[in-house]
Amino acid sequence: MSETLSKTNLNELHLALGARMVPFAGYEMPVQFPMGVLKEHLHCRAQAGLFDVSHMGQVVVRGDRVAEALERLVPVDVVGLAEGRQRYGLFTNDTGGIEDDLMIANRGDHLFLVVNAARKESDLARLRTGLEPFGLSVKLLENRSLLALQGPEAEAVLAEHHPGVADMRFMDVDTFPLAGAECWVSRSGYTGEDGFEISVPNAAAMDLARALLDDARVAPIGLGARDSLRLEAGLCLYGHDIDTDTTPVSAGLGWAIQKVRRNGGARAGGFPGAEAVLAEFDTAPAMRRVGLRPDGRAPMRDGVALFAAEEDDAPCGRITSGGFGPSVGGPVAMGYVAADRAAPGTPLWAEVRGKRLPLRVAALPFVPAGFKR
């Protein structure tokens, strides 16, 4: 393992728990614990799982009219985001491609952003260039860790540390003392389950993680199960399902662009690539992100070409994420297909190891969401 990898503040805990560590986005991260990916996945859906997501970037943006300013960089209604609420967002580029996806929380006197680990530096540069000239401050928090507690028992587990968390609804954000430290809690996650994401000061991160793992309902979960959980939930992975060559509407993320930012809205456009991005609401994009269910048992992974007919030479799409869905009990995938092939139930063919195998377009998510609305 390369000595240049960064370590999260929970690194020692992962090793003590017997994790298999892998390099991921410049960090040494646990890909699985002794329970194994399959059981970790199922445990998280049945009870609760604890994830170390401290490799992600936590950014505080503050200053006058901070919401208006951030709207110059994202096609999201930030101005209308109430205090104590969080919203999914995207950074777009000048051609309408997606530079990253992120969470935006209104924490009263500042906005709190969570961005992908692999895009941290690029996002920070974008934020600084876009916001500092307007007198706003952009600060990457190096002094906080990020944990996610996910699963149907997450509320009951976390409520034992502070009862107030039980009153939160999906996408609420609030501040609670946990493990003796000021924690910023959001009711959100990346598994399709109910749960919380907890920003905790580094000094208290180990205590909080240990306290949560002391609960018999909680198991530590690695990146392997994190990926299969989010795939079954139909959630995009940056660099696979969305990237600088994919656009929001094509990616099925038009819902993340509120009406007020679309053509005809009070604050329409004004973000990078607005013309291209907004035009896709009127002129349907050529390709659509869809769910895919192989008919057989063979997993179909990122990069597999898709065909409208078994004998076709030219592909009509490609898989961007795929693997085995433990809760589904079979292979699941996501990918892009030509718009006229995107209706659920449409039969397609995938080329796997030189053979054409049948699959069908499927509705997303593959498992019903467990959010507390």
Place this chain on the structure above:
Amino acid sequence: MKFTEEHEWLDLGDDNVVTVGITAHAAEQLGDIVFVELPDEGRTVSKDDEVVVIESVKAASDILAPLDGEIVEVNEAIVDEPGKVNKDPEGEAWFFRLKIEDVSALDDLMDEKAYKDFIGD
């Protein structure tokens, strides 16, 4: 029992028929196995031909023919229930049986002690 550097085990039975599977070490490294594709019975294979595809929750891997021979039987039970490979890789979850011409080819493979040294166990 003999072993390859590809983490296969070979067990010679009657009539020059060798049973082939993957080692417990390999199964553990691969993680939860969710898909197995076996060759057709009757197929003639050469050493290092790709004969089996296994997929774990993480990735796909090929199993290579350890020797020249003919596939005389495959274990359909692991196709129906790939998880058996994690449970009993060196027993019930064998992959295929290979009829070989030259039994002395087994002499070039590792014995159990050499394999354990090879994996650093």
